[in-house]
Amino acid sequence: MNARTTRTLAAALSLTAVLAISGCSGEAEPKMIVSGAFMPEPVNDKMAGGFMVISNPTENPDKLTGATSSLSDDLQIHETKDQKMQQVQSMDVPSDGQLRLERGGNHIMFMGLKSTPKVGDKITVELHFEHSRPVKVELDVKDRTYNAQAPTTTSGNHH
């Protein structure tokens, strides 16, 4: 190996190092934080809804652009207007803010289910964003009337 080859190699290696470092700085970025993810037990295998709160801890506005899951090949982002749901291409996740997917409002829609989940099951979903890295979320399958946002008043249930 002559000196020229060595220098070229060193240059190539340092370039690789720079690329690796810039890749790492992306890794260190805080990503979206998801809480309260659930799916009401679907009535049949035609469709199901997914609900959660997506928090954006960064100072950069982002967008939820899609979702994937082994339960369905067709996950859509739906908003509800005048009690009718319609598909949208993306939804804003404001900087230092939240995108709330809740019953009667925005949600993720699973179309054409490969099976019918039951209460107690867990459904893994990967959320995709315009800027942030994808986030894997587990949705707890809950009772059909379950609502995460409902106040938990248990006073009537005391023994």
Ligand code: CU
């Ligand atoms: Cu829907």
